[in-house]
Amino acid sequence: MAYNLLKGKKGIIFGALDEKSIAWKTALRCVEEGAQIVLTNAPIALRMGEINKLAEACDAPVIPADVTVTADIENLFEGTKEHFGGGVDFILHSIGMSLNVRKNIPYTNSNYDFMHKTLDISAMSLHRILQVAMKQDMINEWGSVVALTYIAAQRIFPGYDEMADTKAMLESIARNFGYQYGVKKHVRINTISQSPTRTTAGGGIKGFNGFIDFAEKMSPLGNADADQCANYTVTLFSDLTKMVTMQNLFHDGGFSNVGVTQPVIDQMEKQ
Ligand SMILES: NC(=O)c1ccc[n+]([C@@H]2O[C@H](COP(=O)([O-])OP(=O)(O)OC[C@H]3O[C@@H](n4cnc5c(N)ncnc54)[C@H](O)[C@@H]3O)[C@@H](O)[C@H]2O)c1
Numbered sequence: 001m002a003y004n005l006l007k008g009k010k011g012i013i014f015g016a017l018d019e020k021s022i023a024w025k026t027a028l029r030c031v032e033e034g035a036q037i038v039l040t041n042a043p044i045a046l047r048m049g050e051i052n053k054l055a056e057a058c059d060a061p062v063i064p065a066d067v068t069v070t071a072d073i074e075n076l077f078e079g080t081k082e083h084f085g086g087g088v089d090f091i092l093h094s095i096g097m098s099l100n101v102r103k104n105i106p107y108t109n110s111n112y113d114f115m116h117k118t119l120d121i122s123a124m125s126l127h128r129i130l131q132v133a134m135k136q137d138m139i140n141e142w143g144s145v146v147a148l149t150y151i152a153a154q155r156i157f158p159g160y161d162e163m164a165d166t167k168a169m170l171e172s173i174a175r176n177f178g179y180q181y182g183v184k185k186h187v188r189i190n191t192i193s194q195s196p197t198r199t200t201a202g203g204g205i206k207g208f209n210g211f212i213d214f215a216e217k218m219s220p221l222g223n224a225d226a227d228q229c230a231n232y233t234v235t236l237f238s239d240l241t242k243m244v245t246m247q248n249l250f251h252d253g254g255f256s257n258v259g260v261t262q263p264v265i266d267q268m269e270k271q
Contacts, residue, residue, distance in 0.1 A: 005238040007034035010084045012076070014040050014067065014271075015094030015131075015201040018050045020199045022148060023094035025230040031058045033234050035090070038080045042066045067095055067125035073132045079136070087140045091236040092128060093147035096201045097121045098163040106160035106207070118162055134184070142186045144237045147174055148229075149191040149248065151256055159206040171248050178246035186247035190236055194199045195223035195252045216261045219253030 011030060015023035016039055030037055039055055043064040055062045065072035065081045080088060099114035100107070126147050133139050151157075152164035153171050171191050178189035196202060196211045205211065216223045224232075232251045235241055250256040 002032045002034070004018065005033045005234055005240065006030055006090075009035045009089040009237065010037070010086075011035055011088050011090035011092070011237065012038045012040060012053060012080055013092045014065075014093070015092070016041060016051055016054055016098075017045050017048070017200055021094065022194065022197060022199060022226045022229050023092060026092055026094065026233050027054055027058055027060070029087035029227075029230040029234050030090075031060070032235065033238075035237070036060070036084065038063060038076075038083060038088075040065045040076050041267045053078055067128065068120045070132060073129055074136070074235050077132060077136050077138045081136070087143075089140050089143050091129065091133070091139065091145045092233060092237075093126050093141075093145065095122060095125055096148070096163065098166065098204070100162040101160070101206075102204050110162060115162060118166055118170060122163065122166045123173060126170055127173045127177065130173075130181065130189070133180065139181070139185065139187050142239070142242055143188070144166075144241070145174075145181075145187065145189040145192045146236050147189075148231050149193050150196075151237050151250070151252065153193070153248075156210065159208075159211075163205075169223065174248070175246045181244050188242070190244060190246070191248045192229065192232060192236070193248055193252060193256070194229050194249045195225075195255065196228050197229070198222070199226065214264075215252070215255055217267070218258050218261055219255040220258065220261070224251050224253050225254075 013023050013027045016027055022035045022170045037060045039060050039062045048063050051062055063076045065076040098118045149171055152160040153167035174189045174191045181187035196215050
């Protein structure tokens with residue numbers, strides 16, 4: 001059901017790779033709520049061609065940008081300004097890649113070139129996007145930026161390790177830049193800490209099926225799925241949440257506040 005929550009708003013969606021991507025679902029929901037969008041992803045991801053289906057469904061241009069390259073972001077924002085004839089009201093940062101995790105390198109033996117790249121892609125990219133946005137005055141007054149994160153930034157989830165450090169940095173950047181951009185232009189910046197979700201990035205984590213099943217049992221409402229995440233993100237892009245900024249918002253069916261649940265106790269007692 002659509003509520004016209006984003007009527008007249010314009011935004012940029014980073015990170016739609018395929019139909020499972022959280023960004024894919026969010027792009028569709030934003031358009032359903034009345035927004036116009038520009039889609040972007042790394043040139044290598046665009047070569048898969050999947051995004052063209054989404055672009056058609058959303059009537060949106062696709063502008064390539066590798067988020068580790070400042071010139072790409074500058075070019076993306078210039079193209080977006082030209083397309084819309086002005087700045088944007090919202091940006092979704094839905095980008096993640098951990099090289100050490102991908103390559104199955106144990107945390108205690110991390111390769112630092114890979115770690116640099118992981119931090120660059122998955123955390124510093126938020127800083128880079130916001131810095132270029134500020135310089136180009138890309139985000140309109142009371143605009144909203146959302147980046148996706150995971151509770152491993154606060155608690156230990158073996159296997160997620162390098163990405164956990166990266167998410168902690170991402171959440172910190174959201175707070176620090178949220179302060180600066182809030183003072184300067186009332187732009188709000190938040191992170192959504194999402195339940196484990198079956199996507200390409202999620203599937204790269206060792207033992208991911210175990211993560212999902214455990215989180216499901218540990219969440220009174222069950223795991224939040226990608227469509228529900230898209231709904232929540234829409235509310236943060238809307239004018240209904242204008243005074244929310246610099247927050248890490250859990251979208252996890254209650255998981256983050258649970259010590260143990262009865263289904264988990266029952267399972268332990270069975271063994
Ligand atoms: N899937 C989960 O369980 C889960 C849970 C919590 C948070 N998240 C976060 O949600 C976000 C979206 O991930 P997803 O699960 O939808 O997976 P996904 O694989 O569909 O999306 C990750 C995106 O990052 C993009 N990307 C990677 N390197 C890039 C670069 N250099 N430049 C530009 N884009 C680049 C990929 O092309 C891809 O589109 C990530 O930040 C992820 O950490 C996912």
